[in-house]
Amino acid sequence: MPGLAYNYSxxxxxxxxxxxxxGRATALAFAQEGAWVAVSDLNEEGGLQTMExxxxxxxxxxxxxxxxxxPRSIQNLVEHVEKRMGKIDSAFNNAGxxxxxxxxxxxxxENWEKVINVNLRSIWLCMKYEISLMNKNGGGSIVNCASIAGLVGFPGIPAYVASKHGVIGLTKNAALEYAQNNIRVNAVCPGVIQTPMIDRFTRGDNAAFEQLVKSTPIGRIGKPEEIAAAVVWLxxxxxxxxxxxxxxxxxxxISQ
Structure with a gap:
């Protein structure tokens, strides 16, 4: 492993x-910085690949x-990590x-309820159990995955936009509630990033993909590793x- 820039040992x-x-890029980045990583996903094949x-x-x-x-699956997840390692120092609530x-x-x-449940309710539940554990161990840090769709509107994906706006509001509220408990809570708002979600969003349409590139002032879409670096820093x-x-x-x- 390379030299560590952060003290996650x-x-x-x-x-x-x-x-x-x-999520995978962030798990790899934390591990590279010396952390023990609890890899979690609904897709067991993908999660096991990340672990390997x-x-x-x-x-x-x-x-x-x-x-x-x-909800019970989230509670079980945090309890399993506590049983295995005794604590959680940091969490990146990324699933969406x-x-x-x-x-x-x-x-x-049906679509509205599914998106809100996965993208917003799950963030609340993850924090509910993570913060409870962090309180027992003297503090910690949480980053929730929002989006630029949590800051501006995107016609055609109302449930997603509402859920990500909610994530930012919930993040701010949790930060205020637990600031005195040595628990920091922040959010990261990715733009267009090269992930399977973008592949599904563009549906393999090269023209749609190129339009996303043109819409990004820097002239390219982002890499998962660039978001991972922000989360590790936070x-x-x-x-x-x-x-x-x-x-x-x-x-x-969103500066445009």
Missing amino acids: GKVVLVTGSGSGI MILKNGGEATFFPCDVSN IEGEQALITECSE CSEYASFVTGHALVADGGW
Whole structure:
């Protein structure tokens, strides 16, 4: 393993949705910095692959399956990590879905409820159990995955936009509630990132993909590793005075 830039040795980090994309990149980054990583995903194949990648690189990790749409599954996840390692120092609540593309008048109740449950209710439940454990162990740091869609509107994905706006509001509220408990809570707001979600969103349409590239002032879409770097920093002691913040990493998208 390369030299460590952050002091995560002996730290326990939980990453949900770490079977691919931003979650996988973040789990790998934490492990590279010396953390023991609790890899979690509904997709067991992807989660196990992430765990194996960490182990092959000399890191430490264990995979825990979790369906964040199921409250009991989230509770079990945190309890399993506590039983295995005794604590959680940092958590990246990343699991999420984009849902169906439809205007507000055409968005189904089923789609609305599914997206809100996975993207917003799960963040509340993850924090509910993570914070309870952190309180027993003297503090910690949490980063929730929001989006630039939590800051501006995107026609055609109303449930996703509402869920991500909710994540930012919930993050700020948690930060205020637990600031005196040595628990910092922040959010990261990715722009267009090269992940399976973007592949599904563009549906293999090269023209749609190129339009996303053109819409990003920096002239390219982002890499999962660039979001991972932001999350690792937010959870580190280098960001010890940062809480309640929604960090935007979007290549300039919302500055337009």
